Amino acid sequence: MRVRPLGASALPLSRHLATSTTTTTPSSTDLTNFTNLAPAPSPALPPAPASALALLALLPPSPSRTLLCGHVSPAHADSHAALCGWLTHVRRASASTVFVTLRDISGIVQIVHTLPPPDSSDSDRAYHVALRELLLGLTQDTILRCSGTLNLRPVSSKNPQHSTGAVELHLAHLEVLNTCPSLPFSTFDPTPSSDPPDDLRLRHRHLDLRRTRVHRNLLVRSAILQSARTHLSRREQMLEIETPILVRSSPEGAREFLVPTRARARSTEQAQGQGQGQFYALAQSPQQYKQALMGAGFDRYFQVARCFRDEDGRKDRQPEFTQIDLELSFCTQPTLLHLLEGLILHVYRDVLGIPLAALYALVDSPYPVPSSLSRSLDPTTTTTTTAAAAAGKAPPFIFPVLTYAHAMALYGSDKPDTRFGMEIHRLSNESLRAAGWDLREGWVVEAFVVPSGAREVGRKDTKAWERELAEQRAGAAEVVVGVRVGEKEWEAWWKPGAESPLARLECLTPAAKAGSTRDLKLSDALKCAPGDLLAVSYRPARATGGSTTLGRARLLLATRMRRMGVPLPPPTPGVGVFGGFPRDCEVETRDGVTVRVKDGSVVLPDTAVGRGGRTLPVPHFLWVVEFPLFMPAEDEDAGAGAGGDASHGIASTHHPFTAPHPSSLHHLAPGGDPLQATALHHDLVLNGTELAGGSVRIHHAALQEHVLRSILALPPQQVESFRHLLTMLAQGCPPHGGAAVGLDRLVAEMCGEEGIRDVVAFPKVWSGKEGVMRDLSVGCPAGVEEARLEEYGVKWVGRGVGGDKENGLEGESESGGV
Incomplete structure (x- = not known):
């Protein structure tokens, strides 16, 4: 031409x-x-x-x-x-x-x-x-x-x-x-140090997605979805069924996104004080619908579900997120654990070429599987691993298992980061008395050691770490003391009085009769030596919530050490869950696949989607079980589906549909202490992140209503909002349980990303000034015309945050506003 x-x-x-x-x-x-x-x-x-x-x-x-x-x-x-x-x-x-x-x-x-x-x-x-x-x-x-x-x-x-x-x-x-x-920035393979500013990247997200790293992340995400669907539908014979996104508003704990409609409320709803408008809520999870599917007899369900929560932004949170949702009838808790393990093993092998089962054969956790799980292994299940475990021919689970109480005591967190040491030790009364201190009843003093930390972390950095922790927990009566072993504060340790670092711990008082330091050396009990850094704190003897003071201090110090370029100590052999795991080795699977670990990272084979020839840190998976069924309502770590009346003092740890362990049923009876009940709940933790969570559900209507009315003390109208669920449970619902895997977090871990933003095609970013998560690529949320608001019967009033003035959305009454 x-x-x-x-x-x-x-x-x-x-x-x-x-x-x-x-x-x-x-x-x-x-x-x-x-x-x-x-x-x-x-x-x-x-x-x-x-x-x-x-x-x-x-x-x-x-x-x-x-x-x-x-x-x-x-x-x-x-x-x-x-x-x-x-x-x-x-x-x-x-x-x-x-x-x-x-x-x-x-x-x-x-x-x-x-x-x-x-x-x-x-x-x-x-x-x-x-x-x-x-x-x-x-x-x-x-x-x-x-x-x-x-x-x-x-x-x-x-x-x-x-x-x-x-x-x-x-x-x-x-x-x-x-x-x-x-272009506003180069799209060709820049190094992480040359990343464009975040707001520039997100405004031109279509260009950012051309960059090799972000582009590869979405390829891995697609491969994970395909692999999971194949495994669940073919290997596990599960049905993929979609549930609604527009649902009824319910008190599931987290803040909802409400969707107004043009319909007026029925007279009965107005009489109950529910306002004059009718609203949908965007689904926080498919929880009630998937339980209804079990009542309908679909037996084994899954879906890739979009969920929505009106939460403030964090690196691992988005207002809309994706989870791989599962539910099974006639299952035990071990059945659910094995199903999730099989899914994770398949996805890692299929997408990254990593045979996790071969790697975890090298893990020698010092902590046995809790008896509550081993007793409930079902040899009749179709999962061959479970049957072999029940017969005593194989370890019951691939991933290590910790109870909630043990995780809180050893790591100070219900989602412990086991990739490094600094495990927590409890100081015995004898060791404290040897140092001249008495411990008040109902409290414990804990400590962790950073080997050579006094040499690696300067005194100025130690003080900054203590201040940062205090700022994070403003108003909380918490104290963490950093003690440099072998220096002046260590010597002052042995002198009860105002000069001692332990004087800042309010649970301690000078002993009337101090013991001799020769009776028991504290340094021997903690296995610390001159040049180490010792962190000490105290807490109630019964841990509640998601973390302890010292657990938060451990993670914060580890973050500061990474920023400073200070290497973190490896897990302690015989103490840490992954203690003694080899940092350099080669493992060959039964089918002849060789996986190589070099300096603590897996060398990915050429078959890995988008990442051949690269390395990925060895993933540290861990089960946490035997959570408390309820927790004090004022605890800020109460679960997203907690429910409960704060004045009543009790909230669900996760959500009110979780079944109690059979041995805990007596705590739910009148006169019992619900805070002592144990839940049939399980979390799968990966590298200190909650990757998946699930539970066996309550399938008896009477017990479910007792939990809602008597234990959580929900108002009658909130109980009635669950009437459809109670009716379904009363009409022949089988025992069932399920779980949900956070897809965004799984992709982030498999891509080696610190947060989920770069594994989501079009993420939102938190705008503190406006108090909202914004999509900078298209500029939303955005205002709409007054005429459209009038069509839905809503108007702006003086509430809310952000904008030119404090605004909010309110249902419009017959008189034109409230």
Whole structure:
């Protein structure tokens, strides 16, 4: 096709090649005929129209490609190919050679353009001279279609870092499908230290998603979803059933997103004080619907569920998130644990090529499986691992198991980070008395040791750590004391009085008769030595909530040490769950797959989706079981589905549908102490993050209503909001249980990301000034016209946060407002 030169403004659009794949060269040496670099003559296009839209209509349809860039291999050598993608890099290698890097979703490939020899025809040489000049003038991220012959690269120029590094395309024809102006930031493989500012990235998210790291994350996310669906539907014979997103508002704990409708409330609802409007809520989880599916007899259900919670932003939180939701009838708690383990094992093996079962055979946890789980193993289950465990022929679970009480005592958290040491030790009364202190009844004093911490962490940093912890827990009566072993405060330890660091712990009083330091050396009990850093705190003897003072201090200090470049101590052998796990080893599976661990990280095989040849820290999975069924209502760590009347003093630890352990039923009877009851709940923790949670559910209507009315003391109208669930339970609902896996968090861990924002295509970011999570790429949330608000019967009043003034949304009454 020969294109008559267009105006200057339309020049980039005129630079395209004909769809022909022949090697015919232009018949004229006039360079004006090569503006479009067309190899074959064709009738000229009409003059350029004034409208850009009309100009685009004159362009021929974009030709197809024959291969993806990342699929090029030596098997395609000496064949013709047409590749499409983004121009990543152009390099002038010599006076006659230009190298181009082209990329698409599958990877990158090198393209070579070489001028023909001097004895070539004038037309052929003129064509390639013009082609060369066009290549050198193109900008990054211009969309190209390149066609030519695939050849093997010389041995000296092969690039083993890329799967296409042995092949290159020798360019014959070029088509510019779309041009790209100067971009606000580079999309080509920047290092993490060169990341653009976050707000710039999120405003231009479509460009950010072209960057290699973020692009790869979404490829891994897609592969995880496909792998999970395949495993659950085929291996586990589960049914994928969708549940509604627009649901009824209910007191499930977290703040809901409300959706107004144009309908007025029924008179009965107004009489109950529910206002004059009718609202949906966006589903916080499919909890009640999936329990209804069990009552309907669907037995084994799953779905990839979108959930919504109106929460403040954190690195692991988004107002809308995705979970892999599961529910089973006629199941025990071990059945649920094995189902989740099987899902995780399959996904890691399928997507990253990591055989977790082989790796975890090396874990020698010093903590046995709790008897409450081992007693309930069911040998009749279809899961072969569970049957073998019940028969005593195999470990009951692949991942280590801790009880809630043990996790709180050892790590100070119900989602412990077991990747490093600094485990917590309880100081005995004898050791404290030896130092001249008496401990008040009902309290415990705890400590953890940072080996060589006094040398690695300066005194100024220690004080900053103590202040930061105090600021995080403003108003809480908590104290953490940093003691530098072998220095002056360590000597003062042994002198009861105001100068001692222990004087800051209100649960201690100077002993009437101090023991001798020779009776029991505290340094021996804690296994600390001069140069170590010792952190000491106190708490009630019965831990509640999600973390203790010292547990939070442990995580905060670990974060500060990482920022300072100070290595964290490894898990302590015989104490930490992963103590003694080898940092360098090779493990071969039964089917001949070898996994290599180097310096604590797994070397991913070439089969890993998007991450071949890279490393990923060994994932530290851990089960936590035997949670308390209820906790004090004022505890800020009460679960998202807690419910409960704060004045009554009790809230659900997770949600009010969790079944109690059979041995705890007497605590729910009149006169019992519900705070002593244990739940059939389980959390799967990964690297200090709650990855999955679930439980066996209450399936008796009478017990469920007793929990709602008598124990949680919900108001009657809130109890009635669960009437559909109580009715379903009373009409032949089988025993059932389930769980949900946080997909966003799983993807983040499998991609090696610290937070979930870069594993979500279009995340929202917290705007503290406005008090809302915002999508910067499209600019939402945004205001709407008054007429549309009137259609829904709502109006703005003086409540809420953010904006030019304090605003809020209120249902409109007959008199025009409240």
